[in-house]
Amino acid sequence: xxxxxxxxxxxxxxxxxxxxxxxxxxxxxxxxxxxxxxxxxxxxxxxxxxxxxxxxxxxxxxxxxxxxxxxxxxxxxxxxxxxxxxxxxxxxxxxxxxxxxxxxxxxxxxxxxxxxxxxxxxxxxxxxxxxxxxxxxxxxxxxxxxxxxxxxxxxxxxxxxxxxxxxxxxxxxxxxxxxxxxxxxxxxxxxxxxxxxxxxxxxxxxxxx
Amino acid sequence: xxxxxxxxxxxxxxxxxxxxxxxxxxxxxxxxxxxxxxxxxxxxxxxxxxxxxxxxxxxxxxxxxxxxxxxxxxxxxxxxxxxxxxxxxxxxxxxxxxxxxxxxxxxxxxxxxxxxxxxxxxxxxxxxxxxxxxxxxxxxxxxxxxxxxxxxxxxxxxxxxxxxxxxxxxxxxxxxxxxxxxxxxxxxxxxxxxxxxxxxxxxxxxxxx
Amino acid sequence: xxxxxxxxxxxxxxxxxxxxxxxxxxxxxxxxxxxxxxxxxxxxxxxxxxxxxxxxxxxxxxxxxxxxxxxxxxxxxxxxxxxxxxxxxxxxxxxxxxxxxxxxxxxxxxxxxxxxxxxxxxxxxxxxxxxxxxxxxxxxxxxxxxxxxxxxxxxxxxxxxxxxxxxxxxxxxxxxxxxxxxxxxxxxxxxxxxxxxxxxxxxxxxxxx
Numbered sequence: 001x002x003x004x005x006x007x008x009x010x011x012x013x014x015x016x017x018x019x020x021x022x023x024x025x026x027x028x029x030x031x032x033x034x035x036x037x038x039x040x041x042x043x044x045x046x047x048x049x050x051x052x053x054x055x056x057x058x059x060x061x062x063x064x065x066x067x068x069x070x071x072x073x074x075x076x077x078x079x080x081x082x083x084x085x086x087x088x089x090x091x092x093x094x095x096x097x098x099x100x101x102x103x104x105x106x107x108x109x110x111x112x113x114x115x116x117x118x119x120x121x122x123x124x125x126x127x128x129x130x131x132x133x134x135x136x137x138x139x140x141x142x143x144x145x146x147x148x149x150x151x152x153x154x155x156x157x158x159x160x161x162x163x164x165x166x167x168x169x170x171x172x173x174x175x176x177x178x179x180x181x182x183x184x185x186x187x188x189x190x191x192x193x194x195x196x197x198x199x200x201x202x203x204x205x206x207x208x209x
Numbered sequence: 210x211x212x213x214x215x216x217x218x219x220x221x222x223x224x225x226x227x228x229x230x231x232x233x234x235x236x237x238x239x240x241x242x243x244x245x246x247x248x249x250x251x252x253x254x255x256x257x258x259x260x261x262x263x264x265x266x267x268x269x270x271x272x273x274x275x276x277x278x279x280x281x282x283x284x285x286x287x288x289x290x291x292x293x294x295x296x297x298x299x300x301x302x303x304x305x306x307x308x309x310x311x312x313x314x315x316x317x318x319x320x321x322x323x324x325x326x327x328x329x330x331x332x333x334x335x336x337x338x339x340x341x342x343x344x345x346x347x348x349x350x351x352x353x354x355x356x357x358x359x360x361x362x363x364x365x366x367x368x369x370x371x372x373x374x375x376x377x378x379x380x381x382x383x384x385x386x387x388x389x390x391x392x393x394x395x396x397x398x399x400x401x402x403x404x405x406x407x408x409x410x411x412x413x414x415x416x417x418x
Numbered sequence: 419x420x421x422x423x424x425x426x427x428x429x430x431x432x433x434x435x436x437x438x439x440x441x442x443x444x445x446x447x448x449x450x451x452x453x454x455x456x457x458x459x460x461x462x463x464x465x466x467x468x469x470x471x472x473x474x475x476x477x478x479x480x481x482x483x484x485x486x487x488x489x490x491x492x493x494x495x496x497x498x499x500x501x502x503x504x505x506x507x508x509x510x511x512x513x514x515x516x517x518x519x520x521x522x523x524x525x526x527x528x529x530x531x532x533x534x535x536x537x538x539x540x541x542x543x544x545x546x547x548x549x550x551x552x553x554x555x556x557x558x559x560x561x562x563x564x565x566x567x568x569x570x571x572x573x574x575x576x577x578x579x580x581x582x583x584x585x586x587x588x589x590x591x592x593x594x595x596x597x598x599x600x601x602x603x604x605x606x607x608x609x610x611x612x613x614x615x616x617x618x619x620x621x622x623x624x625x626x627x
Contacts (some may be wrong), residue, residue: 039622041577045570048547056479061275063267072543083600086625125281129257140354143556145568152254152355159250204248207295270474270484334490338466349563358562361463368459413457416504 010200015114017108018055018067022074025138026051026081031080031093042088046142047082048075054159058113058130064122077157097111099198103161107190109135111183119197124170132159135137153202157197159161165190223324226317226392227264227276228286233314234347235260239294240302241355249295255351257284258370259407262347267322267339277395308407312370316399318344319374320392324382333379340375341368351407366406374399423627431598432533433528436442436473436485437603440492442523443467443556444499449511450502450564456473458504465500466493466559471556476531476548480538517616519578525608528583533591542588545607547575550577571623 029050033043052068052075059066068074085093114132117127136152136159143150152159169186173179196202234319238259242252245316261277261284268275276284293301322343326336345361345368360367379396405411447468451461470486470493477484485494501513530554535545554570554577561568569576569607587604614620 018448034625036571037624037626038571039573039624041581042570045577060269061278063278065481067482069479069540071428072541075547077542088531113282114407122278125280125284126278127351144353144562147567149356152251152354152483153247154247159254163250167223200574204250206248207243207252208246250505269478272483275613327448331487332490334493335487338493354561358565361460361563362454362456364457368463372459413459415455415457416461417455 014112017112017187019073019110021079021135022051022108023081023104024053024101025054025109026078027085027093027173028086028098028102028139028160029078030082031098032083032148034090034093034140036146042080043082043086044079045150046145047078047085049145050138051075051078051081052144053141054109054134054136055113055138058116061133062117062122062130063117066119068149085181100195101187103191104164105188105196106135106158107165107194108186108191110162111169111186114169115183118170118173121157124174126172128163128167131163131169133165135162157193157202157204161190161194161197162206163205166195210271219399223321226321226396228282228343230314230318230321231260231264231283231286232290233310234263234318235290236294236302237290237307237311237348238287238351240307241293241357242304243273243294243299243350245355248274249291252291252295253288255354256294256354258354259347260287260290261311262324263318263345264347266346267343268323270342271326271331272337273325273329281360293321299331309404312403312407313396315367315371315395316374316403318397319371320378320395323375324388324392327379327382333383337372337376337379341371344371344375348364364415366402366411366413369413370403370406372397431601432530434526434534435601436529437495439448439523439527439530439553440469440495441499441529442519443472444496444500445503445511446516446520446557447560448500448503449516450560450566450624452503452508452511454564458500461500461504462497464563465496465503468556468560469493469496469499471559472527472552473531473556475555476534476552479551479591480535480536480540480548481615482534488579506514518613521609521612521616522605524553525575525605525612527581528580528608529587529604532584532587533601536588536591542592546585547580549587550580553580554585572601573624575611575620578622579608579612579615 026047029046029048030043032050033046038046039127053098054080055070055074056066058064090105110131114131116134117130122130139151165186168189173184177185235256236257238257239252241259242255247255250252252348264283265275265277267273319340321340323336323340325343326339327333348360374395377398378391381391386394423570424584445466447464447587448461450468451464456464468529469529473492476482504560528549532545532549534552535548540548557569581615589599590603595603
């Protein structure tokens with residue numbers, strides 16, 4: 001059911017985006033476990049649910065086999081990230097540094113999710129949403145389970161950066177742009193917006209009626 | 210895999226129930242975002258997750274393709290509702306008025322969910338439960354993400370009204386009643402019970418042992 | 419898509435494990451509703467979501483039809499458990515007794531989930547994880563909906579016991595051990611570890627960096 005053009009693309013750029021996104025999310029899950037002073041097993045649980053959670057929801061929605069059920073790379077990356085965070089000193093993982101890696105992860109995953117949805121024949125609007133789901137749902141699971149306010153409630157430009165990345169990929173490819181070029185531009189745009197948000201504290205206006 | 214009788218029914222009454230339910234839930238999601246003073250993007254996110262969340266879980270459970278992945282109407286309705294709530298004055302959306310629309314939405318969606326499950330060959334008991342899942346799960350997602358006590362914990366007759374609507378549709382159609390007539394009776398019954406709950410504060414007894 | 423060896427096994431040991439696990443989880447769900455002094459309908463809702471929630475997530479992930487959509491036994495067991503807890507005096511259900519039954523339930527369900535995943539062609543690592551998901555996800559849903567800290571956050575050996583049960587089943591069967599014998603050993607191991615945790619308060623060390 002996979003489109004042939006996607007198969008070619010999927011042997012070059014996409015696996016790297018996938019692993020990059022998964023690793024970044026897994027680390028942020030393990031760090032949430034560290035903040036709560038949890039155990040090694042819960043480190044792994046949080047790394048897994050944050051790392052593969054978004055992609056799992058996307059795969060279920062688009063009707064694809066859930067990727068980590070058939071290929072152990074994703075889940076192995078999560079376990080390695082959990083052990084890494086557990087065994088290294090906490091000060092290595094400054095919140096600031098993680099935010100920057102996370103910014104790259106969400107931009108990459110926003111594109112990856114949209115690209116996979118398109119490959120499964122999903123129309124543009126829901127495909128762009130699948131990029132957002134891929135990049136944000138793992139973090140939402142992490143926050144709900146840790147009992148902290150979810151990322152989607154933060155006014156800061158976070159989901160917006162993912163949306164920029166995911167929507168611009170969909171628009172560029174629909175406009176006939178080469179998939180690899182479109183991915184590069186879209187990831188750069190999403191990451192640049194997130195970087196601006198981190199540096200300047202940019203945020204969306206709140207509802208005030 | 211869709212039953213032919215359902216296909217006919219599905220071109221008349223069901224799409225209206227579906228849109229009505231989705232719109233009402235989307236508005237309630239956007240209003241939850243308004244109460245938390247969130248941003249336009251989170252308005253959309255809450256509208257979407259409340260509007261299509263219940264139907265998504267139902268589709269995954271009964272093994273149907275997730276509807277909003279293949280037809281953009283549902284998700285477009287959610288976006289329009291989010292913009293509507295964002296751009297209109299808050300006093301237009303009195304809690305009381307929303308409760309009444311919501312009462313119609315849950316009664317309609319309880320029937321729609323059960324009817325779709327039956328069309329996919331699900332037996333009566335789980336089919337009736339699919340009506341409840343369709344109508345209530347979006348609201349549960351909304352409440353968990355907003356960090357407020359879930360609707361299913363409220364003693365007020367809410368899930369009960371959905372259950373009445375969904376179960377009476379299943380029983381009437383099993384008894385040989387015409388689907389459109391069964392839908393009309395079931396929606397009326399569910400809405401009437403919810404109306405009584407709103408007017409008289411009817412609620413189920415609490416556990417007291 | 420089901421492996422023939424699993425079909426034989428599935429007519430002997432597995433259905434008992436499945437019903438045992440479902441019943442225990444359903445009771446723990448109903449008791450959560452009792453602690454919150456909820457209504458009979460929410461008793462049923464909590465019993466259902468705790469009883470069949472973990473298995474539902476497992477079935478969606480491994481690509482199996484969701485079991486309680488096609489066979490009403492599971493959901494019926496949940497309803498009966500909800501009524502049982504509602505109509506019997508609360509002192510019958512001492513927390514201590516429930517913990518012991520729950521210990522048996524999670525050990526059994528850890529094996530059941532892994533066995534079903536293997537039968538659907540899932541590789542060892544994700545199959546072992548499916549045992550953990552089957553046994554723990556229902557409890558996570560229960561805790562998130564009730565607004566209490568999730569079981570996976572408790573330092574006590576709980577998920578660890580499930581992991582022991584699920585992983586040892588996968589390892590033993592991969593090593594060529596008879597499935598029924600492997601199931602017996604794995605359930606015993608998981609339950610023994612959970613029993614030690616209950617008796618001696620064994621727990622995993624916390625993160626302290």
